[in-house]
Amino acid sequence: MSLPAFVLLGMFFIWPLIRTVTMSLHDWPLLGVPEFIGFDNYVKAFRDNQFLGAGAFTIFYTVVITPILLILSFALAFLVRRGTRAHRFFQTIYFLPVVIGLASGSYIWLFMWQSDIGPTTLLLGDLGLLDPRTNYFADFWSAFAIVVTMVTWKVVGLQMLLVLAGIQGIPEDVTEAARIDGANAWQSFWHITVPLLRPTLALVLVFSVDGSLLAFDQFYIMTTGGPAGSTITAVFQIYRTGFVQFDVGYASALSLILMLALGLVSLGQMLLLRNSDNS
Amino acid sequence: MTTTLPATTATLLPDAAEVPRRQPVLPRIAWWAISICLAVLFLYPIGVMLSQVGPDDIAQIFDSSKGLSVVQSAGNSAFVSLVATGVAVLVSTLAGYAFAKLPYRGSRIAFFVTLVTFMVPFQAIITPLYLVLRDIGLQNNLLGVALVIATFNLPLGIFLMRNSFAAIPASLEEAAQIDGASAFSAMWRVMLPVAVPGLVSTALLSFFAAWNEFFAALILITDQSLYTLPVSIGILSADANFQLDFGLMQTGVAVTVIPCVIVYLVLQRYYVAGLLGGALK
Numbered sequence: 001m002s003l004p005a006f007v008l009l010g011m012f013f014i015w016p017l018i019r020t021v022t023m024s025l026h027d028w029p030l031l032g033v034p035e036f037i038g039f040d041n042y043v044k045a046f047r048d049n050q051f052l053g054a055g056a057f058t059i060f061y062t063v064v065i066t067p068i069l070l071i072l073s074f075a076l077a078f079l080v081r082r083g084t085r086a087h088r089f090f091q092t093i094y095f096l097p098v099v100i101g102l103a104s105g106s107y108i109w110l111f112m113w114q115s116d117i118g119p120t121t122l123l124l125g126d127l128g129l130l131d132p133r134t135n136y137f138a139d140f141w142s143a144f145a146i147v148v149t150m151v152t153w154k155v156v157g158l159q160m161l162l163v164l165a166g167i168q169g170i171p172e173d174v175t176e177a178a179r180i181d182g183a184n185a186w187q188s189f190w191h192i193t194v195p196l197l198r199p200t201l202a203l204v205l206v207f208s209v210d211g212s213l214l215a216f217d218q219f220y221i222m223t224t225g226g227p228a229g230s231t232i233t234a235v236f237q238i239y240r241t242g243f244v245q246f247d248v249g250y251a252s253a254l255s256l257i258l259m260l261a262l263g264l265v266s267l268g269q270m271l272l273l274r275n276s277d278n279s
Numbered sequence: 280m281t282t283t284l285p286a287t288t289a290t291l292l293p294d295a296a297e298v299p300r301r302q303p304v305l306p307r308i309a310w311w312a313i314s315i316c317l318a319v320l321f322l323y324p325i326g327v328m329l330s331q332v333g334p335d336d337i338a339q340i341f342d343s344s345k346g347l348s349v350v351q352s353a354g355n356s357a358f359v360s361l362v363a364t365g366v367a368v369l370v371s372t373l374a375g376y377a378f379a380k381l382p383y384r385g386s387r388i389a390f391f392v393t394l395v396t397f398m399v400p401f402q403a404i405i406t407p408l409y410l411v412l413r414d415i416g417l418q419n420n421l422l423g424v425a426l427v428i429a430t431f432n433l434p435l436g437i438f439l440m441r442n443s444f445a446a447i448p449a450s451l452e453e454a455a456q457i458d459g460a461s462a463f464s465a466m467w468r469v470m471l472p473v474a475v476p477g478l479v480s481t482a483l484l485s486f487f488a489a490w491n492e493f494f495a496a497l498i499l500i501t502d503q504s505l506y507t508l509p510v511s512i513g514i515l516s517a518d519a520n521f522q523l524d525f526g527l528m529q530t531g532v533a534v535t536v537i538p539c540v541i542v543y544l545v546l547q548r549y550y551v552a553g554l555l556g557g558a559l560k
Contacts, residue, residue: 004369005437101490108328216402217494243409
């Protein structure tokens with residue numbers, strides 16, 4: 001009965017995975033004759049400033065957005081942690097953007113921040129805070145800030161939910177005991193809740209780090225990689241190599257390097273998770 | 280050193296007397312103020328989107344003068360999502376049942392291998408995936424995209440379905456077998472009704488993933504008339520001079536977003552349970 005699953009996984013997962021490896025060892029134009037070139041693609045990758053730049057930007061993006069998501073998801077979860085009707089109502093609202101696709105969210109925020117016509121741009125212009133004629137997507141830092149805010153809006157609800165589930169997993173008598181022993185809210189949070197939430201913390205990290213390292217939609221739609229190619233991510237560069245420049249052999253090598261990086265990150269996070277199980 | 284106290288007793292309960300006591304963190308009014316402000320911030324982009332939907336734009340979503348219309352892309356999206364969801368639910372129900380209730384030699388390893396698929400995102404194997412689909416004649420084909428999306432939702436689906444089936448007590452199965460039911464009809468008649476919550480979760484997760492999928496559709500579909508909503512919105516709202524028609528764009532987004540919001544609000548319980556089931560079990 002598991003045969004259909006294996007057929008699908010074999011055809012659309014294992015076969016392409018094996019082909020990634022063999023293709024990466026070839027000079028393989030999309031519409032031409034492949035030629036075996038050994039590890040040349042890998043050598044090329046580590047000298048390719050475009051790819052290295054995309055990798056560096058991806059890491060920068062991940063390093064910026066991960067703590068933001070982590071802190072805000074904990075803050076939101078603690079704001080709405082109780083099971084009362086009002087708490088559940090706000091949980092529903094904060095989670096709502098999660099069901100909106102990343103592409104749809106990108107289109108909305110692209111419009112919000114348009115110069116002269118974007119509602120947010122106009123609003124901030126009326127308040128005298130920003131110049132509504134500014135093209136925010138032409139400057140690296142403002143474009144980057146808009147993308148980071150959009151992604152935070154879109155995914156923080158999911159992480160809030162994971163933290164909420166973690167909090168609910170903490171037995172109440174533990175915090176109760178601390179309270180009786182005279183711990184204040186801050187002490188009880190820092191010394192009891194946080195240590196017990198370490199597995200949740202690791203899980204939230206896995207979600208945001210893996211998601212950020214694979215970022216594509218938001219930059220493709222909102223910044224189109226600009227200004228001057230400064231917001232091209234690793235997946236974006238693989239897309240350009242394989243489907244704009246049609247160099248699929250080289251794109252496969254870049255994919256394998258990305259996969260290896262993701263594997264190392266996952267391994268690190270699994271170790272973190274295991275350590276927290278022991279404590 | 281003669282005795283070692285467990286580290287926890289030392290760190291868990293610090294001496295409270297030395298720390299000045301604080302007031303309760305959030306008085307009720309402040310809680311409401313903060314919660315409402317945040318709610319406004321979270322809902323504001325959705326309001327912006329809805330505010331752009333005018334009668335002209337609604338008329339335009341049927342306009343196929345560009346060889347494609349919002350309504351036509353919505354049809355493509357619906358096809359991909361329904362096929363992907365159907366395949367993911369059917370295949371993961373079968374496999375989940377087998378892994379939970381019909382152990383065979385090597386089934387533990389097979390289950391483990393299935394879960395490892397979780398670790399490799401399809402973005403990383405998209406290039407050969409494109410060639411594989413070309414080889415089997417499913418490149419630039421909505422069915423091909425649906426099967427790819429279904430496959431990459433399988434690990435989560437199999438995981439959820441296996442957990443649902445594993446939670447059913449063996450006595451139920453035995454009762455069915457005593458009554459002379461085959462393994463398949465035991466599953467169909469007895470097990471499936473009990474596993475409905477897991478099934479609904481799997482279906483919802485697959486549907487949201489497929490409906491919102493951008494990257495796979497962008498690459499695996501080359502024919503504009505076959506584009507799904509997330510991909511076509513950008514193309515439809517651009518004119519020949521790359522000027523964007525934001526009214527039409529936001530209307531297209533509304534067509535994409537509103538079904539998801541409705542499904543979420545109606546089936547919230549199952550969707551959230553599915554997410555947590557996938558993440559925490």
